[in-house]
Structures are given as structure tokens and as C-alpha cells.
Amino acid sequence: MTASGDGSQTTGAGAAGGDTAAVDDGGSTDADDPTERRALEAFDTDRWVGIVGVALAFVGVGVVLRHPGTVLVGATGVGFALYARLGDAGEARLAVTRRLSDRTPDPGEAVTVTLRARNVGDASRFDLRIVDGVPPGLEVVDGPARVATALRPGASVTVSYTVRASRGDHEWETIRAVTRDPAGARERITELETPTRLTCTPELAAGGDLPLRGLTTVSHGRVSTDMGGSGVEFFATREYRRGDPLKRVDWNRRARTGELATLELREERAATVVLLIDAREAAYVASRPDADTAVEASVEAAGQAFTALLANGDRVGIATVGPRDCWLPPGAGTDHAVRGRDTLATDPALAPTPADGTFYGSLWFRRFRRRLPGDAQVLLFSPLVDRYPTSLARRIDAYGHLVTVLSPDVTVTASSPGAGDGDSGGRASDDAGATPAAGTTSAGTTSAGTTPSGPRGAGSVTQGGRVVALERRERIRDLRTAGLRAIEWGDRSFPVAVANANGRWSR
Amino acid sequence: MSTAEGREPPADRPERDTRPPTSAVLVSLVAAAVATAAGTVAAPLGGAVVGMSVVGVAAGSTLGSSRVLLWAAAAGVVGIALAAALGGGAEPLLVAAVALAVAWDVADHGVLLGRQVGRAARTRRNVAVHAATTLLVGTLSAAVVYGSYVAASGGQPIAALALLLFGGVVLLSAFR
Numbered sequence: 001m002t003a004s005g006d007g008s009q010t011t012g013a014g015a016a017g018g019d020t021a022a023v024d025d026g027g028s029t030d031a032d033d034p035t036e037r038r039a040l041e042a043f044d045t046d047r048w049v050g051i052v053g054v055a056l057a058f059v060g061v062g063v064v065l066r067h068p069g070t071v072l073v074g075a076t077g078v079g080f081a082l083y084a085r086l087g088d089a090g091e092a093r094l095a096v097t098r099r100l101s102d103r104t105p106d107p108g109e110a111v112t113v114t115l116r117a118r119n120v121g122d123a124s125r126f127d128l129r130i131v132d133g134v135p136p137g138l139e140v141v142d143g144p145a146r147v148a149t150a151l152r153p154g155a156s157v158t159v160s161y162t163v164r165a166s167r168g169d170h171e172w173e174t175i176r177a178v179t180r181d182p183a184g185a186r187e188r189i190t191e192l193e194t195p196t197r198l199t200c201t202p203e204l205a206a207g208g209d210l211p212l213r214g215l216t217t218v219s220h221g222r223v224s225t226d227m228g229g230s231g232v233e234f235f236a237t238r239e240y241r242r243g244d245p246l247k248r249v250d251w252n253r254r255a256r257t258g259e260l261a262t263l264e265l266r267e268e269r270a271a272t273v274v275l276l277i278d279a280r281e282a283a284y285v286a287s288r289p290d291a292d293t294a295v296e297a298s299v300e301a302a303g304q305a306f307t308a309l310l311a312n313g314d315r316v317g318i319a320t321v322g323p324r325d326c327w328l329p330p331g332a333g334t335d336h337a338v339r340g341r342d343t344l345a346t347d348p349a350l351a352p353t354p355a356d357g358t359f360y361g362s363l364w365f366r367r368f369r370r371r372l373p374g375d376a377q378v379l380l381f382s383p384l385v386d387r388y389p390t391s392l393a394r395r396i397d398a399y400g401h402l403v404t405v406l407s408p409d410v411t412v413t414a415s416s417p418g419a420g421d422g423d424s425g426g427r428a429s430d431d432a433g434a435t436p437a438a439g440t441t442s443a444g445t446t447s448a449g450t451t452p453s454g455p456r457g458a459g460s461v462t463q464g465g466r467v468v469a470l471e472r473r474e475r476i477r478d479l480r481t482a483g484l485r486a487i488e489w490g491d492r493s494f495p496v497a498v499a500n501a502n503g504r505w506s507r
Numbered sequence: 508m509s510t511a512e513g514r515e516p517p518a519d520r521p522e523r524d525t526r527p528p529t530s531a532v533l534v535s536l537v538a539a540a541v542a543t544a545a546g547t548v549a550a551p552l553g554g555a556v557v558g559m560s561v562v563g564v565a566a567g568s569t570l571g572s573s574r575v576l577l578w579a580a581a582a583g584v585v586g587i588a589l590a591a592a593l594g595g596g597a598e599p600l601l602v603a604a605v606a607l608a609v610a611w612d613v614a615d616h617g618v619l620l621g622r623q624v625g626r627a628a629r630t631r632r633n634v635a636v637h638a639a640t641t642l643l644v645g646t647l648s649a650a651v652v653y654g655s656y657v658a659a660s661g662g663q664p665i666a667a668l669a670l671l672l673f674g675g676v677v678l679l680s681a682f683r
Contacts, residue, residue, distance in 0.1 A: 047612075060669075068656060070592075072652050073591065076645065079644065129624050148630040182636075
């Protein structure tokens with residue numbers, strides 16, 4: 001139980017990482033200096049309240065009845081009362097180290113965390129409970145990150161547990177150590193700081209070709225424009241003007257009619273794109289309690305879009321809608337690719353759990369519009385489970401930016417075989433009219449508060465889930481009616497959804 | 508414990524098993540059974556009432572409720588008082604009292620442990636130390652009391668012993 005040796009589990013695979021981790025831990029690996037701590041006031045737990053009263057009652061009754069047994073029982077009770085009054089809960093003077101089997105794991109990888117606490121104080125701690133401050137974004141998959149024990153001076157306790165790494169930059173919070181005196185009559189909480197950081201940066205999967213909308217910068221690129229000029233695809237012919245290059249003169253026409261005409265080719269230009277990810281609290285929704293949130297899906301899709309666009313020579317930036325500010329100005333090049341990857345992986349605004357703070361929509365929008373380059377188009381990633389993203393998309397559109405909405409569908413559970421998210425385009429309106437839930441839908445939205453935990457299937461469709469799915473469908477229809485492009489993907493992967501959309505959109 | 512956990516983070520992970528640790532429940536049940544047995548030796552009717560505290564301890568541990576445990580302890584106290592009133596001997600009464608104190612103390616300790624660290628965490632050492640100290644204190648206290656009773660009961664009235672105790676309590680309240 002209290003493994004006092006140094007044999008904490010540093011797994012074979014992460015041996016190197018474990019060693020560095022041991023060095024990184026502020027040099028307090030095995031030293032006697034206690035970890036930085038903040039002890040709160042000790043307080044009475046009132047556990048033994050009333051024992052004196054009961055004991056004295058026994059004594060009194062015993063005296064009156066002249067019965068020695070009763071008096072003796074009462075006297076024993078007084079002994080307990082004395083015990084409860086003796087001693088105080090001292091603060092936990094602990095030297096704590098935390099080791100991770102891997103500091104930079106891949107998403108989904110299991111990371112073994114080994115917490116070792118050594119009593120470096122002078123007094124024994126008869127009752128010590130330690131609760132590790134696991135970062136909220138990490139899920140403990142094996143063993144609680146808690147232990148209750150008793151430590152002599154110099155003794156140590158080791159607790160190891162496993163967390164599943166998820167995208168982001170995770171920092172461990174304060175450890176709470178609760179100490180009590182032997183009787184449990186006094187209690188004190190000590191907060192210990194052992195900062196440990198785990199960074200999980202997913203590789204950005206290369207996405208397919210992402211359809212952008214017709215466009216407008218001066219740089220050449222791959223997006224076709226409705227402008228004649230130099231390019232490869234025929235666009236129009238026009239009258240010859242002085243200065244036109246001779247190789248673009250339509251000589252056939254000259255031979256036929258005798259007039260000089262110039263061929264115009266479709267110009268292709270680079271786009272400036274801002275990937276706007278909805279990271280408000282409302283966007284942290286998932287189809288099931290244990291599924292990834294829509295923000296996670298958005299970030300993954302944005303990563304694919306980011307690589308795809310960058311590879312095609314477009315300038316790509318990243319921004320989030322949310323209480324925390326996140327803005328990566330549009331750019332290109334290798335450096336920018338790395339910056340984008342880091343932003344998507346570890347920016348606190350895109351943390352796996354909602355950021356604190358209040359989101360002020362109008363303030364945010366003003367700032368966003370000031371930053372947004374005039375010719376930029378916006379790809380908005382949002383689960384569309386509330387009204388705000390729809391109005392936001394239309395507002396950005398109204399300011400003259402081309403908007404495409406990409407929406408992970410959280411109202412679809414994984415177990416709806418073949419139901420898909422019925423509407424890729426033309427069929428959208430039909431589907432929305434017919435049945436709100438084409439297949440099993442259950443929206444584990446925070447607002448609806450549904451937690452479908454039982455066996456998934458037709459039986460677990462909640463009314464709230466149906467309503468959310470229906471509302472979302474209506475919002476997508478609104479967007480499309482307003483002339484904004486919308487892609488949604490649920491069961492299918494994002495690239496498939498994009499490929500489908502690609503086939504159906506004309507430029 | 509490690510079933511599908513919800514990603515409903517941060518404050519407290521609801522999937523944790525917050526029932527009291529098995530060791531604490533076992534120890535408290537055994538102690539309550541000992542109290543019942545001792546109470547039965549003192550006076551069968553009193554022992555039966557003390558036996559209700561076994562049920563109470565089991566219920567309180569299952570529900571994780573300190574209040575139920577307090578009622579169980581109260582039932583035990585009433586049972587001991589009854590056994591004493593029915594003329595039970597001093598020795599079994601003392602054993603019953605100490606065992607009852609241990610039963611309630613460990614069960615109550617276990618409930619809070621369950622709430623703070625959960626059943627799946629390692630708690631055995633903590634429970635063992637807590638149970639041992641309580642048992643030690645109870646035994647010591649009973650031994651001192653019983654010893655002084657045996658030594659002083661050469662014709663001394665019980666009132667003298669009570670006065671001695673009263674002095675002890677006054678001393679005790681001066682501690683803090």
C-alpha cells in the first residue's frame with residue numbers, strides 16, 4: 001500500500017519520457033523539501049458532539065440507581081470525549097511528485113499518471129486523503145486519482161491511474177490533501193501545487209479538396225472567378241484592344257469574319273479564408289454522454305480544411321466564437337501551418353471543456369469584423385443547436401463576406417444505420433418536411449438535458465432530442481434559403497460530406 | 508468504476524463509486540455484532556435493542572448517510588442503557604459500549620471516505636489505522652475505568668467514583 005521504494009511504474013514504452021518527467025518536476029523528486037502548499041484553517045467536524053452529554057447522563061443515572069455498570073459505561077464515554085478533544089489536524093507537509101508515462105501523447109492514448117506523496121513533516125498523519133487535480137479535459141479511464149491512507153514521517157504513498165489523452169494543453173490543478181486528527185474531530189484541507197503539463201497535439205489529417213466560393217484576391221490561385229483574364233479555362237471573347245497579347249487573339253474568328261477578337265480565360269485566384277469555430281458553451285454538445293463534443297468534431301474538420309486549403313495555396317486564418325479570444329491571422333507557408341496546428345490543438349479557446357467567462361456577442365462580432373480582411377471568406381464550424389450561429393452567418397454574409405457553414409450533426413447517434421443525415425442538398429427540404437428524425441436521433445445537448453444512457457435505438461429517442469434535431473434542420477434550411485452554403489456531417493466523415501457537397505455545388 | 512464515463516466534467520466526476528469502502532463496512536458490522544453479543548450477555552432484551560444498531564449500520568453504510576448511522580448509534584445507546592437497567596454486569600456492558608463506539612465511528616468514517624475518495628480507491632490502511640486507534644482508545648479508557656472501579660470498590664460508594672469522574676470532566680473542559 002505505501003510503497004516506499006522508488007518503484008513507481010514508469011512503463012517501458014514511456015521510460016525516456018518518465019525520466020525527463022522526473023527531472024522536470026521542479027527538482028523535488030525525492031528531496032525533503034515539501035511541495036508548495038496552502039493550508040486552509042482547520043475546522044471542527046462535530047462528529048463527536050453529544051458524547052459528553054450521553055456519558056454524563058449514564059453516570060448520573062448510574063449514581064441515582066446505584067448501578068456501577070452504568071457509571072462505568074458513562075466513564076468510558078468520557079474517555080472517548082477526551083480523545084476527541086485531543087489533537088488537531090495539522091497541515092499536510094508532503095513532497096509530491098507526479099510522473100506521466102508520456103508528456104506528449106497522441107489523442108486517445110492512455111497515459112499512466114503516478115502520483116507519489118511523501119510525508120516530510122515531523123508528525124504522523126493518521127488520516128490523510130489525497131485527491132489529485134486531474135485536468136477537466138482528461139478522462140480518468142482506470143483507477144480513481146484519489147487515495148486515503150496514513151503516513152508516518154518519511155513514509156510515502158503512491159497512487160497511479162490512467163487518463164485518456166485528448167486534444168489540448170492540459171495542466172494539472174491543485175492537489176487537495178485532507179488531514180484529520182485520529183478521532184476525526186478536526187479537519188484541515190491543504191492545497192498542494194505540483195504543476196504538470198500534458199500536451200496532446202493531433203496530426204492534422206489531410207482533408208480532401210474543400211470547395212470554396214467564388215472569389216476575390218489579387219493573388220493567383222486555384223479558385224475560379226467570374227473574371228476574364230489569364231488562366232486555362234475558356235471564359236469569353238471580347239473585342240480586341242490594343243495591347244492584348246497576340247497569342248490570345250482568336251485567329252479562327254479573324255479568318256472567318258475578319259474581325260480581331262481576344263479570348264478571355266477564366267482567372268483563378270487565391271482565396272483568403274478564415275476558419276471560424278463555434279466554441280461557445282452551447283457548442284459543447286455531443287450525441288451521447290461519452291461521445292466527442294461538436295467542438296471536437298469542428299476542430300478536427302477545421303484541421304482538415306486548414307491543411308487542404310493551405311496546400312492549395314490559399315491563405316488561411318483561424319478564429320473562434322467564444323468567451324476567450326483566439327485569432328490566427330490568415331497566412332501561408334510552413335511556419336503558418338505549424339502555427340495553425342498548434343492553435344487548433346492547444347489554444348485555450350478551443351479547450352475540450354467550455355472556457356470560463358461570459359460571451360458578449362456584439363463585442364465579439366465588432367472585434368472579429370475589425371480583424372477580418374475585407375476579401376476573406378468565412379468557413380463557420382458550428383453544431384447549430386441554437387439560434388446564434390445562424391444569425392452570425394447571415395450577419396457576416398451581410399457584411400459582404402462569403403460564408404459557408406459546416407455543421408457536425410450531434411443529433412445523430414452512431415447507431416442509426418443507413419439513416420445518415422438524410423439531406424445532402426436537394427433532398428434536404430423533403431426530409432425536413434417528412435420526419436424530423438430520420439433514424440434515431442438523440443441530442444445530448446446541455447440545454448435539452450437529455451442523457452440517453454440506455455441501449456441506443458429507436459426506444460431512446462427523447463422528445464427533446466427530436467425537437468433539437470428538427471430545429472437544427474430548420475436552421476440549415478434557413479441558411480440555404482438565404483443563399484449560404486451549408487454542409488453537415490454526422491456518421492459520415494467530414495471529407496465524404498465535403499465530396500458529396502462538391503459534386504452538387506456549381507461554382 | 509471504470510465504465511463508460513461521461514464527458515460531463517469538471518467539478519466532480521459523477522461516475523465515481525461513492526459508497527463507503529468495503530473494509531470500513533465490514534469492520535463496523537463486525538463491531539456492531541460484537542456489541543450485540545455483549546449486550547445479549549448483559550441482558551437479552553437490551554442485546555436485542557443493540558442488535559438494531561447492526562441493521563442501522565448496514566443501512567447507513569449502504570445509503571451513505573451519517574444521519575442513519577447516528578440513529579443506529581442512538582439505538583445502541585438505548586439498548587445498552589436498557590441492558591444496564593435490567594441489571595447487566597459491568598464487564599459485558601463495557602465491551603458493548605466500546606464495540607458500539609467503534610462500529611459507529613468506523614462506519615461514519617467510511618461514509619465520508621466514500622464521499623471523498625470513493626470505494627475504488629485504496630483506503631484499507633486508512634480504515635485500519637482509524638479503527639485501531641478508536642479501539643485502542645476505547646479499550647484503554649474502559650480498562651482505566653474498570654481498573655479504578657475494581658481497585659476503589661472496597662466499600663467505596665459509587666458517588667465517590669462519580670465525583671472523581673466529574674473532576675475529570677472539569678479538567679477536560681479546561682483543555683480548550
